[in-house]
Amino acid sequence: MKRATRSVDIVRIKGVAATKEKDTVVRESSVTIFLNDEPTVTLQCTPKDLESLAAGFLFSEGLIKHGKDVRRVYGDARDCAVWVDAPDGIVPPNGNLTRRTVTSGCGKGLTFAGSVKHIMGAQRRAGKSTSSDIIASLMKEFQKKSQTYRTTGGVHSAALADDHGILAFSEDIGRHNAIDKVVGERILKGKETRGLILMTSGRVSSDILVKAARARTPIIVSRSAPTDLAVKLARELGITVVGFARGSRMNVYTHGWRIESGLGGR
């Protein structure tokens, strides 16, 4: 995948055998997002789909409210920068914010988003429901798409889906970045994220819940585990968390009434 991976020389050891080979590793860059020419954040990320990453990040942090707030966006992987033009009122918090470096893997802590509580009511009323069969089928599609992972073993994937299939898909060394990329892709196209299913290969921690609340996705499906704080937040925010979704198996941690299954809702 262009710009997402790189070939390196390795020694592959299997028991007593050692051979010199080529291996593919995922790329990692420090990319700075400039909001109206103001450096806003530096993220360790996979330098691909930088426009979506920037739009999704600013949206997840509550700095922009919808795709229309992005008048122009231009990413340059060689310059390690993305420039976002937004209406004048939209500025990084604290005016000239010091350049915050947030890391790979996850990065994205800033979460100037202390204030997700006002979204809760809306989510709780969102009556979106689905079934365990549909989730199993979406996970199958999700796994199939995870191309860079299969090559490098080093990335996270994220997707936005409805009951009929995956609508946006992305990969990144950071699980937060991958989610920002799919959200950004949708809003840059002027499409809704509200009511969709958010899929992630990664662990579901509290900050993932904040992203889902911002995007108004009532269901999060993960191959991996949630933390206790994520479960607590999900309960409060009215978001359904499905973990360990592998094949036809899955654990439903919160708001199980949205998932039709043998047991029905609860």
Added chain:
Amino acid sequence: MKRATRSVDIVRIKGVAATKEKDTVVRESSVTIFLNDEPTVTLQCTPKDLESLAAGFLFSEGLIKHGKDVRRVYGDARDCAVWVDAPDGIVPPNGNLTRRTVTSGCGKGLTFAGSVKHIMGAQRRAGKSTSSDIIASLMKEFQKKSQTYRTTGGVHSAALADDHGILAFSEDIGRHNAIDKVVGERILKGKETRGLILMTSGRVSSDILVKAARARTPIIVSRSAPTDLAVKLARELGITVVGFARGSRMNVYTHGWRIESGLGGR
């Protein structure tokens, strides 16, 4: 494991069967490190071994140079805080730093550590070497110790080891936190980290290399993949990176001369 996990009610779905069960999830808290009463960083972490976490974090960020700089450290998981008393000259960068929130999963980006280059020379000369057999045996011990992972599937592990076995072991929702905890444990005991093998369950990104350089661990062993930037940094810093260490298999990405195997060094 005390304070590291919590039990929650879930619906477990397997095909058409759905049952109400208990599941164990890993705990996640926002913990603030106070350095000489100054709030320095807020980390999303597993609220266990907070003293080691604080000492290791401050050391990894270059704010303290050795264990002796920690005159007193006191962590309180209920207050979500760790207080570190250090000599007067030691203050958070920029005097009164605004409270930075760094996230789970990885968090720990700050890396006020732009300046690891001076360490490079030392690492390059560090002649520590080991063998693929020893690494395989250390990984076996590492997997055995990963207790919370087996329960929750939601944590990362880290260890410091020599050729004879694991000397410090820790788990956390964040792979950076887990590494800081083992480094912190060693320095609080007045022990060296220099020359040891750093083991991690997580991906090896550039910031992990910075931590290894600070701790002067010449070898990093991971169950998972490195990024291209981590490989580049490792090459420059003189650090050996072993990835995908599973059973008797492993990939050696850099400075293979430290790993005796069928092929010998290179």
